[in-house]
Amino acid sequence: MKTLVEGGVDLLAIETIPAQNEAEALTSLLAEYPTTTAWLTYTCKDGLHTCHGENFCDAVKAVMSSDQIVGVGVNCTHPEYIESLLQQLPPGVRDRKAIVVYPNSGDIWDKETNTWIRRASGATLCQLVPCWMDAGATWVGGCCHVTAADVSDISRVMATYLQGASP
Ligand SMILES: [Zn+2]
Numbered sequence: 001m002k003t004l005v006e007g008g009v010d011l012l013a014i015e016t017i018p019a020q021n022e023a024e025a026l027t028s029l030l031a032e033y034p035t036t037t038a039w040l041t042y043t044c045k046d047g048l049h050t051c052h053g054e055n056f057c058d059a060v061k062a063v064m065s066s067d068q069i070v071g072v073g074v075n076c077t078h079p080e081y082i083e084s085l086l087q088q089l090p091p092g093v094r095d096r097k098a099i100v101v102y103p104n105s106g107d108i109w110d111k112e113t114n115t116w117i118r119r120a121s122g123a124t125l126c127q128l129v130p131c132w133m134d135a136g137a138t139w140v141g142g143c144c145h146v147t148a149a150d151v152s153d154i155s156r157v158m159a160t161y162l163q164g165a166s167p
Contacts, residue, residue: 001026005033012038014069016076016143019052020059027063039071039100039139047084057088064093073100076143079128080106086135094136101137105145116145125150129157 004012012030017023023040030038040063045051050059056074063069072093074085082103089099106119129140140158142151 001029001033005036009036011070012036014038014040016043017041018043018050020050020054020062023059023063027066027069030066030068034068037068037070039073039098040069041071041073041075041100041102042077044074044077044081044085047081048088055088056085057090060088060093061090064090064096069097071098071100071139073098073137073139075100075102076104078106079103079125080122082128082137083131083135086132086137089136098138099136100139101132102139102141102143103146104143105150107145109144126153126157129154130161133158133161 001012014023014026014030017026017040023042026040030036042050042056042059044056045053048056050056060072063072074082077085082101086099086101093099103125105125106122108117108119109115110117125142125146129137132140140154142154
């Protein structure tokens with residue numbers, strides 16, 4: 001964190017955090033660099049819990065009071081868990097923080113064969129993006145095994161959604 005701050009980053013991505021106590025420790029560390037802001041995103045094992053097992057809502061509440069944390073949410077998580085996770089967000093957080101969402105592709109890395117196993121079926125990321133935005137997502141992207149072309153498609157879907165949302 002010190003190296004990045006001294007290097008002049010304008011916003012830190014505190015991402016793929018599996019456990020609430022890690023998020024709390026990193027938020028305390030961030031306070032040592034009071035002019036730096038960050039987003040903080042958890043990685044989650046289902047539609048309700050961080051990978052370590054805390055309730056996602058409680059885990060978000062634990063970092064909400066830091067004014068340096070300008071965005072909260074979820075990354076590197078199966079896309080089909082995102083809508084449920086967004087529904088767990090604590091009341092009022094959408095008014096105070098950007099809601100950050102960048103799931104992985106849902107594909108699974110097979111350690112035995114060192115290859116990706118494609119997600120069997122389900123909606124594409126682009127099909128899911130409007131649901132996420134309905135649920136309050138403001139910054140949307142992709143994590144592991146999401147390609148630049150996928151992110152470009154997500155960006156187009158968001159632009160269309162935002163045009164439809166404006167009066
Ligand atoms: Zn990832």
